[in-house]
Amino acid sequence: MHPDGERVLLEEEEIRKRVRELGEQIAGDYAGKELLAVGILKGAMIFLADLVRFISVPVFFDFMAVSSYGKSTGPSGAVRILKDLERDIEGCHVLVVEDIVDTGLTLSYLVGNLQSRRPASLKVCTLLDKPARRRVDVVVDYRGFVVPDRFVVGYGLDYNECYRNLPYVMVLRPAVYKGGNLNV
Numbered sequence: 001m002h003p004d005g006e007r008v009l010l011e012e013e014e015i016r017k018r019v020r021e022l023g024e025q026i027a028g029d030y031a032g033k034e035l036l037a038v039g040i041l042k043g044a045m046i047f048l049a050d051l052v053r054f055i056s057v058p059v060f061f062d063f064m065a066v067s068s069y070g071k072s073t074g075p076s077g078a079v080r081i082l083k084d085l086e087r088d089i090e091g092c093h094v095l096v097v098e099d100i101v102d103t104g105l106t107l108s109y110l111v112g113n114l115q116s117r118r119p120a121s122l123k124v125c126t127l128l129d130k131p132a133r134r135r136v137d138v139v140v141d142y143r144g145f146v147v148p149d150r151f152v153v154g155y156g157l158d159y160n161e162c163y164r165n166l167p168y169v170m171v172l173r174p175a176v177y178k179g180g181n182l183n184v
């Protein structure tokens, strides 16, 4: 394990198995349809790349990047679009792909925004769900794992843009985000 980790929360093999299950479940649910997977940058990039390889119906991808204001200081819920979709989604079956749902503020904004573009359907898939931190109710249609209220990194998730490339998910040692040095 990376020296900044306290413990591995999800092993590479465990993630792979669950991602396969999710992909197969999604493929079954969308049988006979085409799917537009919308990855939310940057965290969802690794999950989306692995997930779509287990979805056997036709899948197109697009991406959005958003930033939430004042996340650490008590979020107002304001979200800004940094990168929007490249295509019109009216009439499409859209699946939002996230790495983690935490307060739910990002997802709540995204769902409202995308819903207003009149897709044929809109569902949400997240690898990780941290319900202990939820501030707004959001519907999650596909969830990989429920995680405890700890700082988790790896498999796309970062702290200060580090650790995204780890193939597993680990709990970050508190000393790292409370002023310690990063061993990157």
Ligand code: PRP
Residues within 6 Å of the ligand: 040, 041, 042, 043, 044, 066, 067, 068, 098, 099, 100, 101, 102, 103, 104, 105, 106, 107, 157, 158
């Ligand atoms: C993370 C994650 C979600 C959001 C979840 O993104 O990818 O988009 O936070 O948090 P919330 O439920 O409290 O809104 P982040 O802003 O860290 O950007 P990143 O994906 O580039 O790491």
